[in-house]
Amino acid sequence: MRIAIQDVTPETDYAEIIGWVHEIRDLGGLAFFIVRDRTGLIQVTIPKKKAPEAVVEAAKEVSRESVVRVAGTVKAIEKAPGGRELVPEELEIVSLAASPLPLDVAEKVSAEMDTRIDSRFLDVRKPRVGAIFFIRSVAVRAINEFLFSRGFINITTPKVVAAATEGGTELFPIAYFEKEAFLNQSPQLYKQMMMAAGCEKVFEIGPIFRAEEHNTVRHLNEATSLDVEVSFADHNDVMQLLEDLIIAVYRRVTEDCADQLATLGVDLTVPATPFPRISYAEAIEIANRTVPEKISFGDDLGTAAEKAIGEYIGQHYFIVDWPTAIKPYYAMPYPENPELSKAFDMMHPRMELSSGAQRIHQHDLLVEQIRAKGLSPESFEFYLKTFEYGMPPHAGWGLGVERLIMTMLNLPNIREAVLFPRDRHRLTP
Amino acid sequence: MRIAIQDVTPETDYAEIIGWVHEIRDLGGLAFFIVRDRTGLIQVTIPKKKAPEAVVEAAKEVSRESVVRVAGTVKAIEKAPGGRELVPEELEIVSLAASPLPLDVAEKVSAEMDTRIDSRFLDVRKPRVGAIFFIRSVAVRAINEFLFSRGFINITTPKVVAAATEGGTELFPIAYFEKEAFLNQSPQLYKQMMMAAGCEKVFEIGPIFRAEEHNTVRHLNEATSLDVEVSFADHNDVMQLLEDLIIAVYRRVTEDCADQLATLGVDLTVPATPFPRISYAEAIEIANRTVPEKISFGDDLGTAAEKAIGEYIGQHYFIVDWPTAIKPYYAMPYPENPELSKAFDMMHPRMELSSGAQRIHQHDLLVEQIRAKGLSPESFEFYLKTFEYGMPPHAGWGLGVERLIMTMLNLPNIREAVLFPRDRHRLTP
Numbered sequence: 001m002r003i004a005i006q007d008v009t010p011e012t013d014y015a016e017i018i019g020w021v022h023e024i025r026d027l028g029g030l031a032f033f034i035v036r037d038r039t040g041l042i043q044v045t046i047p048k049k050k051a052p053e054a055v056v057e058a059a060k061e062v063s064r065e066s067v068v069r070v071a072g073t074v075k076a077i078e079k080a081p082g083g084r085e086l087v088p089e090e091l092e093i094v095s096l097a098a099s100p101l102p103l104d105v106a107e108k109v110s111a112e113m114d115t116r117i118d119s120r121f122l123d124v125r126k127p128r129v130g131a132i133f134f135i136r137s138v139a140v141r142a143i144n145e146f147l148f149s150r151g152f153i154n155i156t157t158p159k160v161v162a163a164a165t166e167g168g169t170e171l172f173p174i175a176y177f178e179k180e181a182f183l184n185q186s187p188q189l190y191k192q193m194m195m196a197a198g199c200e201k202v203f204e205i206g207p208i209f210r211a212e213e214h215n216t217v218r219h220l221n222e223a224t225s226l227d228v229e230v231s232f233a234d235h236n237d238v239m240q241l242l243e244d245l246i247i248a249v250y251r252r253v254t255e256d257c258a259d260q261l262a263t264l265g266v267d268l269t270v271p272a273t274p275f276p277r278i279s280y281a282e283a284i285e286i287a288n289r290t291v292p293e294k295i296s297f298g299d300d301l302g303t304a305a306e307k308a309i310g311e312y313i314g315q316h317y318f319i320v321d322w323p324t325a326i327k328p329y330y331a332m333p334y335p336e337n338p339e340l341s342k343a344f345d346m347m348h349p350r351m352e353l354s355s356g357a358q359r360i361h362q363h364d365l366l367v368e369q370i371r372a373k374g375l376s377p378e379s380f381e382f383y384l385k386t387f388e389y390g391m392p393p394h395a396g397w398g399l400g401v402e403r404l405i406m407t408m409l410n411l412p413n414i415r416e417a418v419l420f421p422r423d424r425h426r427l428t429p
Numbered sequence: 430m431r432i433a434i435q436d437v438t439p440e441t442d443y444a445e446i447i448g449w450v451h452e453i454r455d456l457g458g459l460a461f462f463i464v465r466d467r468t469g470l471i472q473v474t475i476p477k478k479k480a481p482e483a484v485v486e487a488a489k490e491v492s493r494e495s496v497v498r499v500a501g502t503v504k505a506i507e508k509a510p511g512g513r514e515l516v517p518e519e520l521e522i523v524s525l526a527a528s529p530l531p532l533d534v535a536e537k538v539s540a541e542m543d544t545r546i547d548s549r550f551l552d553v554r555k556p557r558v559g560a561i562f563f564i565r566s567v568a569v570r571a572i573n574e575f576l577f578s579r580g581f582i583n584i585t586t587p588k589v590v591a592a593a594t595e596g597g598t599e600l601f602p603i604a605y606f607e608k609e610a611f612l613n614q615s616p617q618l619y620k621q622m623m624m625a626a627g628c629e630k631v632f633e634i635g636p637i638f639r640a641e642e643h644n645t646v647r648h649l650n651e652a653t654s655l656d657v658e659v660s661f662a663d664h665n666d667v668m669q670l671l672e673d674l675i676i677a678v679y680r681r682v683t684e685d686c687a688d689q690l691a692t693l694g695v696d697l698t699v700p701a702t703p704f705p706r707i708s709y710a711e712a713i714e715i716a717n718r719t720v721p722e723k724i725s726f727g728d729d730l731g732t733a734a735e736k737a738i739g740e741y742i743g744q745h746y747f748i749v750d751w752p753t754a755i756k757p758y759y760a761m762p763y764p765e766n767p768e769l770s771k772a773f774d775m776m777h778p779r780m781e782l783s784s785g786a787q788r789i790h791q792h793d794l795l796v797e798q799i800r801a802k803g804l805s806p807e808s809f810e811f812y813l814k815t816f817e818y819g820m821p822p823h824a825g826w827g828l829g830v831e832r833l834i835m836t837m838l839n840l841p842n843i844r845e846a847v848l849f850p851r852d853r854h855r856l857t858p
Contacts, residue, residue: 101818154570172604391524
């Protein structure tokens with residue numbers, strides 16, 4: 001009966017493991033293999049004169065990254081990983097790997113990102129890379145559990161759509177039978193429609209698609225978005241929810257991923273709360289102290305500004321009270337000062353993680369704002385209709401899952417946080 | 430402080446609720462509203478002579494499906510829903526609905542599926558329809574919890590791909606910058622690649638896209654698939670896993686959705702285990718007893734055959750030992766009888782829910798099978814490469830989430846199980 005490598009301790013008598021041959025060292029009379037499964041590494045030691053002949057034969061034939069089944073006695077030994085080694089009575093090659101490998105899994109030779117993604121199946125075998133995707137899975141689990149425990153309903157909205165969320169730019173067109181369709185940029189309109197449907201608290205974790213032309217270390221053309229929408233809530237309510245969710249995810253990863261964090265060399269601390277809230281006006285004032293190109297009220301914050309403010313604040317924070325002119329049409333303007341809106345961004349010191357707002361729920365005001373953005377209300381008919389028959393006040397946000405993982409684990413490139421990135425030039429594997 | 434309508438009991442003294450006006454009856458001196466939120470219904474009774482003037486004014490103005498806030502005293506009363514009524518001291522119209530409604534939420538007038546989907550936001554307000562999507566969310570929660578508790582890792586694979594899973598048919602083409610790409614039909618190749626990556630147990634819940642021309646009550650062009658893949662497992666292991674998962678979902682829905690099941694009039698029973706396993710040969714023998722068009726060995730089972738077998742078996746069951754010729758190239762043939770493969774379908778009496786198999790993990794055999802299907806190994810290079818460097822034996826399946834919900838709740842049309850269906854003729858809302 002196979003056991004996980006992490007469960008083989010110096011006290012184990014006998015163990016059967018299955019894994020990949022991570023390293024091979026042959027010292028003549030002694031051969032050492034390091035065998036790896038997703039839980040850890042173990043040294044397999046073969047004293048050639050004493051070992052069964054079949055074991056010695058298999059050991060001769062096996063190559064790095066082959067899958068092997070090993071069964072034998074366990075001995076405590078200080079110098080080996082985990083303080084134990086396995087001396088095989090059986091050694092079976094389950095799947096022989098060809099040589100040479102297109103990528104070095106033992107990481108003695110480091111590789112460029114492109115080479116790594118080309119052989120992603122080998123790249124993910126590296127304990128450091130495997131750790132990232134284990135942590136991502138734990139984060140997704142934590143998100144699900146947090147939102148279900150708060151009474152949210154999980155929804156699925158279509159990815160093939162007839163209309164753009166925010167006008168006609170940055171869309172991938174699809175030939176949908178005889179019609180033209182698009183890949184959805186965001187579930188924004190659909191999650192708002194679920195507020196009109198009386199669902200009150202909904203979330204979705206799913207793909208979003210943006211035909212952005214530029215290739216950067218923090219953009220993907222296909223990304224994963226966590227989208228949340230809540231009825232009878234305002235921007236302050238959903239900012240609190242977002243802060244609570246970030247804390248829940250960090251806490252869960254800290255608790256469940258100690259080994260993986262150690263493998264990555266990440267000393268994860270749960271962010272301090274409450275996250276500071278600064279206004280957009282304060283944000284540009286802070287940025288203008290250091291950035292060379294000064295920002296005026298009404299400008300977007302660029303990368304340099306985000307960096308300057310992030311360095312100044314030094315932790316997760318919110319930017320609130322944005323100019324209505326630079327936020328999407330569905331953000332609710334303050335009634336007493338409609339130049340500003342109840343919109344926010346949630347920032348990690350390195351970059352924006354989430355955008356949200358209390359939404360406009362009044363049909364006529366929404367039409368006015370769509371027009372003010374130079375868009376045509378006719379293209380939003382299916383959406384606008386839902387505001388005429390009892391749309392409740394509501395608020396929500398979208399959070400980039402890859403950016404959450406990238407910033408949590410201090411990864412240099414967002415491509416590190418997704419198994420098979422899609423960018424300007426990459427469609428495979 | 431607002432409370433959920435289901436939490437207002439005959440013993441409550443005072444309550445504030447927010448919800449939609451489900452029905453209005455005016456008896457002259459008395460007005461009755463039924464107010465609805467996602468948790469239930471309550472009668473609001475307004476004695477016009479005694480009620481505050483502002484309440485009477487608002488009651489005059491309000492229309493069906495408007496959002497209202499009501500605060501007042503609760504009285505036990507036998508004839509009202511839940512045995513209580515609310516007598517308002519405050520009645521505020523939060524969001525006034527236009528009249529007439531494009532769809533009758535109180536369901537006194539039944540509507541065609543197309544009319545319902547056109548106004549899906551109103552359709553989902555119907556307690557019967559809302560119940561379906563609440564149950565779907567609970568099912569998704571149960572799937573997540575079950576698989577995480579079994580040590581699975583959640584993965585996300587790309588939906589924009591360069592190559593087809595099973596040849597070039599039924600694909601939606603995308604213009605991806607200057608390249609041609611496709612919407613993925615299935616995560617099949619990607620989840621198998623994660624086996625080569627050493628992830629051992631993975632799952633994904635995500636959209637799949639099939640450009641099937643025919644419009645039926647059990648096909649969608651965009652559907653949700655639960656995909657599972659397990660290393661060092663065979664077809665029997667993953668059939669057991671699938672059976673356990675179905676039981677876990679049914680059990681959870683039975684426990685958590687008693688009210689919603691009652692609303693739907695569904696008397697849900699957890700299926701008996703083990704699910705019967707019949708061979709493909711037995712399946713056609715059973716079908717041929719009743720179907721007019723006889724099936725020969727090597728034919729696909731059609732709708733009529735599935736129906737005949739389903740009636741005979743009368744519960745969830747597996748069909749195993751399929752002819753290799755009619756299963757995909759990645760299904761593992763039995764070594765002692767390669768005409769048959771270690772593939773299975775999991776059936777509800779009404780239809781197929783899931784297909785799976787032990788997969789071929791040997792590179793050369795896989796190439797041979799791809800050729801045998803008339804496909805070109807060159808188009809699968811990114812996939813085949815992962816079989817050369819230590820691919821473990823593995824098995825898995827895909828389960829249609831909408832079909833699971835449709836059969837569990839005895840829904841006549843798969844469009845009942847998805848918020849915004851995409852079919853041959855429908856791209857909106």
